[in-house]
Amino acid sequence: MPSVINIQEKRMSLKKLEEEVSKLRKDNKVLRAENKELTTHNKFLLDRLETWAERNFQERQKWM
Numbered sequence: 001m002p003s004v005i006n007i008q009e010k011r012m013s014l015k016k017l018e019e020e021v022s023k024l025r026k027d028n029k030v031l032r033a034e035n036k037e038l039t040t041h042n043k044f045l046l047d048r049l050e051t052w053a054e055r056n057f058q059e060r061q062k063w064m
Helices: 004-063
Strands: none
């Protein structure tokens, strides 16, 4: 028969694991939000770069 202390230790261990999972889920949520923001910013910068490259190409064509 398992001892009372052993059962209590397992409950505490389970509680700690549940807390860790909860913390990791919160961290994951924050990281997903940051990733979404960075992805959006990256798309914006790529659009600007493409616009700049096109303008640069057009200006070079004028001088040739």
